[in-house]
Structures are given as structure tokens and as C-alpha cells.
Amino acid sequence: MIQALFSRVSFFRQRAVALFYRADQLKADYGERRERWNQVIAEHKMDQQKGTSTSSAGGA
Numbered sequence: 001m002i003q004a005l006f007s008r009v010s011f012f013r014q015r016a017v018a019l020f021y022r023a024d025q026l027k028a029d030y031g032e033r034r035e036r037w038n039q040v041i042a043e044h045k046m047d048q049q050k051g052t053s054t055s056s057a058g059g060a
Helices: 002-059
Strands: none
């Protein structure tokens, strides 16, 4: 009976550790995606500025 209790406690402990690890991994992945997305937006804005200045000079 005690062996079964220890088995259950061990099982729940492993599940809790796995869930906390998953949450940490999701936060890390979110941070990386947000950083890449901000970089893409910055590059897009730079391309727009270059395109706008080139097209306005060429169109006039």
C-alpha cells in the first residue's frame, strides 16, 4: 500500500515538473518569435522608407 502511494506521488511529481518545463519552454519560444517578428517589422519599415524616397524622387 505504501509502495502504491509512493508510486502515485512520484507520478504526480513528474507530471508537475513536465508542466513547469513546458510553460518555461513556451515562454522562451514566445520571446524568440516576438523578437524575430519585431525584426521583420523593422526591416519592412526600412524597405518602405527606401521605396518611398526612391519612388517620390523618380516620380517627380
